[in-house]
Amino acid sequence: MSAEPPHDPTDPNDPHDPALAPTARAEYADRLRTLQGRRWKQWVDVQAPYRWFLRRLRLGRTLDVGCGIGRNLANLGGDVVGVDHNAEAVARCRADGFVAHTTAGFADSPDAVLGGYDALLFSHVLEHMARADAVALVAAYRPYLRPGGRVVMITPQERGYATDATHVEFHDLDGLRGMAGDLGLTVERARSFPFPRPVGRIFPYNEFVVVARVD
Numbered sequence: 001m002s003a004e005p006p007h008d009p010t011d012p013n014d015p016h017d018p019a020l021a022p023t024a025r026a027e028y029a030d031r032l033r034t035l036q037g038r039r040w041k042q043w044v045d046v047q048a049p050y051r052w053f054l055r056r057l058r059l060g061r062t063l064d065v066g067c068g069i070g071r072n073l074a075n076l077g078g079d080v081v082g083v084d085h086n087a088e089a090v091a092r093c094r095a096d097g098f099v100a101h102t103t104a105g106f107a108d109s110p111d112a113v114l115g116g117y118d119a120l121l122f123s124h125v126l127e128h129m130a131r132a133d134a135v136a137l138v139a140a141y142r143p144y145l146r147p148g149g150r151v152v153m154i155t156p157q158e159r160g161y162a163t164d165a166t167h168v169e170f171h172d173l174d175g176l177r178g179m180a181g182d183l184g185l186t187v188e189r190a191r192s193f194p195f196p197r198p199v200g201r202i203f204p205y206n207e208f209v210v211v212a213r214v215d
Contacts, residue, residue: 021085022166023128029088032069046205049194051075057211059150060118063111065141066125073098076121081111083141115146123154126179127167134171135179142183145214151185153210157192157200160207176210185212 022028054075064072067082070093082100084090093100101109120141126134138151145151155171156163171179173190180187190210192200200206 024085026088062119063117064121070098114143117144119150121152127155130169135182151212155208157206160204173208180212187212
């Protein structure tokens, strides 16, 4: 069983936002590929701690909303499906062997099963929109989460937030906890990763992480 396409506040085809979102453009997918393919990253496995952290959460079947070019599809491995409003990014995910759909195409896909996922992942997505739209996005995909399933929200800290001109609103741990409350979710854990909170002012890859559960 599937549902109507969720309202995605970042989707350029969404009637609520007719403007072309910068993150939906092919150029944005190119930027992600360039950042991920930098020479020094070929020598150092920079994703190792993030991959370890995600896999330790044991999320089960996961829907990665805003999957980009598939970094966390690779990090999670196993039973994971990606969704993104950037068609070029989705095409690259598929070319790399991942299961991924555009926002518009997801609802009609065999992967759009209501209650069919153990977890929803929103990694470096919510900062691209205002708080109300971020809450609406999570709410739109919540029907695909099974009872007792988990929602993982990950956003950048100060230095990382400043690196991308498409970022719209800074969401810290208190902000993510507040969103979880608005959505009727119970927060299981909230932390700074991989380093303590003050490091986020100088290290671009420090993140806020909130894991919440549907009661």
